[in-house]
Amino acid sequence: MHEVFLDELKRLNTRFMNLGIDVSEQIDEATQAYIDHDKKLAQDLVADDKKFARAALKVEKKTLKLMALQQPVATDFRTVISILEATSDLERIGENSMSIAWETIRVKGNRRIPEVEEVITSMSKKVNFMLDQILKAYVQDDEELARTMAKKDDEVDEEFVKARKIAIEGVQKDPEAAVASASYFMIIRLLERIGDHVVNLAQWVVYKTSGELVDLNSQHHKFDDNIDM
Template sequence: MHEIFYDELRKLNVRFMEMGINVSEQIYRSTKAFIEHDKELANKVVSDDQEINGGEIQLENQALKLIALQQPVASDFRTIVSVLKASSDLERIGDHAVSIAKETILVKGNPRVPQIEEKISAMTADIRKMLEQVLDAYVKADEKSARNIAQEDKKIDEQYKVCRDLIVKEMQHETKTAVATSSYLLVAGLLERIGDHIVNLSEWIVYSKNGHLVELNDKQ
């Protein structure tokens, strides 16, 4: 019976990792589409979101079935709960990637501001690195790494503030880029929120490891 349970738990973790990899790719493609004005790629991001949403539903069903049929001990129960909660954060990250892709479609053909787009591109690279690191920490159940990764979100917050200030300055002095700057502000905000979700993922790793619900990057 234990062998069956741990085999199913392994499958659950594999499904979670597959979802995480897909979401990371969505972030890359959505921001690439936005920066490169690639409407076709943006549409692909939007259509592929159904696969991520379907993956989350399958993962939830699999996790709930595992709890109901196997009645896991406390440590294994925490692992399953953390997967459930973390998959919800991944799904929200995927939703944000779709929103970025939709902005590509909206802004296509309007005057742009390369300096701001460079800031958004750099912010994206750091966020993807954080997500890849947190997925690796999840696989290794590495609480120390999870805590360190969460602190990287402070850098994302600073990048957002710099980007926001540039956007506001552009808005005040240039009217022809109004459509683009409005989208820049939205995209930068979405990236900042993705960073917050990555912090949540780190917190679920800590919970899975020791059962403690913690705030790893209190912004108040």
């Protein structure tokens, strides 16, 4: 019985990791398409717009079935729960990156603000790195790495504030940049949310490893409080 369970769990883990890798690539490509105004690439990315939802649903169904049939305990229980929960974070990250691709298709070649686009590129690189590291931490049960990545989200929040400030100043100087600016606000919010979901993933790595449910999101609203505009 336990061997059947471990086989099934291994398959689940593979599905979960594949979803993570797909999602990570999508963030990278979607942001690149956005910065390059590459509508062709963006269209490829959204061609199967429900793929992450579908993949996540499959993992969730299989996880719930496994739980119901095998009633795992102790470490097995924690592993299964962490897959279930982390999958929904991966799905949201995937959906946010889909939204970045959609925004690429929609955005017009109006006046742009290059300084904002630099920050956007940096935010995207950062969340991508964090996600890759979290997936590594997940596989290696590396709680320390997970906590370090969760902390790194503060930098993403700071860049969010910075990008917003530059965008506002840009549009005040040049009202023609209003359309681009609206688009930037959406993109930076999406990237900032991706960062939040990476923090959630870190929490599930900690739970899987130690059994402890923690809140690593303690600085969540700091940036809302300190913004200078």
